[in-house]
Amino acid sequence: MTDMTANSAMGGTNSTLLLVMKARTFIALILVFMFFSIFAPNFLSAANMVIMSKHVALNAFLAIGMTFVIVSGGIDLSVGSIVGLCGMVAGYLLLNGMNFGLGWSIQFNTLEICILVACVGIAIGALNAFLITKLNVAPFIATLGTLYIARGAAMLSSEGETFPNLTGNPEYGSASYRMIGSGDFLGVPISIWMLIAVGLLAAYIARRTPLGRFIYAVGGNERAAGLSGVKVTQVKYFVYMFSGFCAALVGIIISSQLVAAHPATGDTFELNAIAAAVLGGTSMSGGRGRIGGTIVGAFVIGVLSDGLVMMGVSAFWQTVIKGIVIIAAVVLDQAQQKVQAKVALQAQAAVGK
Amino acid sequence: MTAHSDLTAETTHPVGLSIRGGTKVYPGTVALKDVDFDLRMGAVNVLVGENGAGKSTMMKIISGVEQLTSGEVRMDGEVVHLSSTDDAERHGIGIVFQELNLFPNLSVADNIFMAHEKTRGRIDIDSAAQHAETRALMQRLEHDIAPDTLVGDLKVGQQQIVEIAKSLARNARILILDEPTSALSSTEVEILFRVIDELKAEGVGIVYISHRLEELIRVGDYITVLRDGVITGAQSMEGVDIPWIVRNMIGDSSKDFAKEIEHPFGAEALRVENIRLPDSSGGFVVDGVSLSLREGEILGIYGLMGAGRTELLECIMGRHQHAAGEVHVSGRKMRKPSVSDRISHGLALIPEDRKHDGLVQILSIRENMTLSSLGAITRGGIDMDLGAERTRVADFVKRMVIKIASPEHQVSALSGGNQQKVVISKALMTGPRVLLMDEPSRGIDIGAKAEVFRVMRQLAADGLGIVFVTSDLEEVMSLSDRIIVMAEGRITGEFSHETATETALVTASAPRGAEGKEK
Structure with missing residues (x-):
């Protein structure tokens, strides 16, 4: 797999990006947790x-x-x-x-x-x-x-x-x-x-x-x-x-x-x-x-x-926020698919046709 | 080529479009390197090269799907920017992609006039006019397809005809045909060639991409050979022969089709008796077919599109619940149709349509390869041994010479030839006694094709019985130990390797009731 080194710079950033995107729900969970432990009492x-x-x-x-x-x-x-x-x-x-x-x-x-x-x-x-x-x-x-x-x-x-x-x-x-x-x-x-x-x-x-x-x-x-x-x-x-x-x-x-x-x-x-x-x-x-x-x-x-x-956020706002989170998740998911396909194609191109 | 002939070419076949210094870089790969290409009008410009050589990229650039990284496209001496397919269409460029771009849920007429509907007052679609023109186009293409038929109900070959009709309806001045004959039978190919001649006479510039080399020599006026994104040969078709093309395509190391391995046949591996599959209109798609296959034998089934070849294989495989007839594998009679049951008895199918029937595009290469044979790596019917799965996959990747970066990548990232090898691996992993292959070489380059054929011969030598379906005369003649010809759901001829001639095959494959049925 020596050919892959040529693309490693580009592939590297993409792989990191991919890793972050794959773990996005988990990252979101940690962020949500941190946010509420600061702003919500108890x-x-x-x-x-x-x-x-x-x-x-x-x-x-x-x-x-x-x-x-x-x-x-x-x-x-x-x-x-x-x-x-x-x-x-x-x-x-x-x-x-x-x-x-x-x-x-x-x-x-x-x-x-x-x-x-x-x-x-x-x-x-x-x-x-x-x-x-x-x-x-x-x-x-x-x-x-x-x-x-x-x-x-x-x-x-x-x-x-x-x-x-x-x-x-x-x-x-x-x-x-x-x-x-x-x-x-x-x-x-x-x-x-x-x-x-x-x-x-x-x-x-x-x-x-x-x-x-x-x-x-x-x-x-x-x-x-x-x-x-x-x-x-x-x-x-x-x-x-x-x-x-x-x-x-x-x-x-x-x-x-x-x-x-x-x-x-x-x-x-x-x-x-x-x-x-x-x-x-x-x-x-x-x-x-x-x-x-x-x-x-x-x-x-x-x-x-x-x-x-x-x-103490109003129930109506909660509903709106939930909706936004779901849509954001799907948008991110689409982006992840693109990056993933790109990484796979790059690796495949490196192997030769 | 002399300066004189260049001059005549200039006057009879003026250059309609040219690429100068064209380079296209994709992330991680250079698809085209400093390419100069001239497209001559009123002629067939043949484009040839192995998969991944850059043919498709070049056509995508001409048709506005992709843009050059550097270099320029000129039409009639002026630089043009084809930034979208609409742009290209406005310049009179039409393309028929290898992967058809049709709407299976809409009718033939709807597809042909998609986004170019004939309307009254720009709102109300004039169906009558669309139907009339569709009928005229179909007549010109000598195909009896009703404008109301849903495209999804058509066979792949017919769909290709619809694609061509679509470009014709838009009065394309430049028409790009990307492997138009890969799913067509020889009669259909003849019709297509007649249409091409007509278009040429009208001054249309045609770009013709194909893996079938004899076809290129027959139909082409100018040839351009690509290898790894570089043009390795470009000249008029005069004096060009197959060795010349192959030399330019793959360099000096010419790949020969594998030689026959002589081996004796074994016991009867497959016997099929009186298979019948009714169609929706009261007739039979497969009409009483019986055949027998011995271990180690390669049986070729030749026939036109719609002759019932694919359906026959599907019946043998147990896909159609309402099919009648008997199937015996190694002397054991099969029970009612069930694909998994037939697989466990030693049958395996390699479907014609890789994308829709052969692979689960969204899954990884590994998951696709082992899908049919998970039982072999499962303990107690429940627990899969993922380590054993990986070893098995790695083993087959090596054995089948599949070029992959990682078995964990999505199978859709692979080229056609490598995808086909994944499908074959999947079938072989079930340890079959009989392999049913439907158009095994469709849409793959000659390098991969030769490898697939080599594998087929090797498998037969190992005692596997192989039934393979093809519309390629040369393929069926060179690979088969025995040839069966099908037409209209029936067997219309059977030939041994010695008695088969191209004329005999073509004659047997012609539908008999065709004249009577026409009107």
Whole structure:
């Protein structure tokens, strides 16, 4: 690779630029952190950190699922509604168990409830995938439909009422349900441990499994992936079901935190999830994105909104600022792609044609 | 060349455009070095050189896509600045790019008149007039393509015809054709040559870029050879032969096509019985094709565009769910069509359209190469051994002589020939017994072509069965052990290496029902 020395001066600056651009979300996170620790009182206190990380975790779960979907070339608008519906299902099961009208009912413990709720989320994900792969509905439309269906179902489950006092029942083994949202282990909230587990699992899938590679290939070029032997339909089923699973987890965590389930919970959460994924460098046209980037993106959005609240910035301005940050992220992303392509071309030119 | 002949050239074929001292520097590479080029009107100016020699760069400069770093472009003695394609178009320059620039979602007529719509009062598009002119253009190009057809539904060869029609519709005085025949069959090439003759007679200056050397000699009036951004030969076509071109293109070290390695054939590797694939209009794209291939054999399939060759390979590969017929690999009958199933049974396909079917452009070279064979580096069906993947990729990069800076770069950064080698590597990594290659030499330079052919011969000698599809007569004649000719979805001729002649192949490939179908 001796030829490369000729271009090293030019390639060098470009490589540094590329490195800075690749780490931009992380740099943004550090800057946001520094800014608020100076200007927002109590921002760095341990109590605030815990609260903030709990907020971020909710969005991060959804964004992880969303990242897989977007990388595969799709979109999942239904996650916010799945959060709402899953919260209601959890609330219903806690309060009533399952009643078949036979004069008796089945009651569940915490783990069983969690599994059932997760199945509901996964089932809606499977419905999304079925619509998209078998009936050829565009992902945007299919998931827009299930967004309404799931939200409507959540409303119907309680006629729009809240399920209150989800304290569980020690007799049924469901009293520990509250711990999911409020408990901690080694001083770190349970929900953060769950996020770490899901995040590591997702990152592992993305980087080290054939399934992960296939997700990228399907998003990059579905035809070529299919002709290379990738089972495109199975890959799509996985991403939507995984996204549904992540949304179900959020539904469980929120209902546990609030000790109540409201059918409107999770409204517009899907937009925050998309924003976090995009902020983390996920390309909306598919084929590109990282789980780590997405989590950092979720933190940027979360820290930004909590910090602005603490500084007393009006909610209206917060919305505007969030919008600007997202657009800036995408503009930077475009620039990064250009530099990256240039560096690759230069290196290729150095090798000779 | 004597001063006298120069003088006659000056009068019969005046210089319409010239580049003087043209240099183009891209970041990290000099694409053109101090180039002097004359484009003569009413003649075919042939431009030849290996990929990356600077042909495309030069054409991009003439068509206003790129600008010279130093030097000037003159038209009719005056310096012109072609700062955009619009500019070039105003000067009467039209270009048909190798990578077609069409809108697949719009109709043929819409494409031809894109941004030059025929309108009433500049607002209302006059579809009737556009359709009439499209029909006239298609008649002139001797192609039966309805103006309403969506371009996306056309075959690549037909799309190329639409591109040419587009330039004709804009009354281009200078027409640049970048590898116009790479996807055309020999009949279509004949039609194109007739159109070129007509245009020449009308005084249009044509720049013709191609890798097919015989074609250049046949059609060209003047030739310019480029090597590494420098013009190594420029003269009138008189007395030019293939060795002269090759010498100028690649220097003195002429590359010969690999010689045949003699080896015996093995057992039957692939048997295909009565494959049928219905098309949307009630007919059959592939109509009852049966064939058999032995280990170590190279079977060439020759035919025109739309003869069903590509579709046949796709059916064998299991891409079409509604295809009928049986496929046996090494004596085992394949179950219902599924690409991954067929790959696991030892079939591998190298698709015709590298960009859309062969590669995931956004992924790295490494990820593209191993996409079909991740199972081999995966432990327990889940955990990939990334170290083993890198070793495997490095091994194939070396074996296939792929020139890359790093396997982590996006595959789109590579030249056509290197991309094709990545696609072939991907197929070979699955350890196939039968390789299906669709136009394996499309859009790659002769150096890379020779290497691809060498690899094909080597693979066959190693016992692989190869089916390859091509519209290049010379290619099919020199590579194949056996040749099958297809027309209208059927097999219309089968020849051994000894019995095949060019005339026999061309005759067999002519669509029989063509006269009846016309009107």
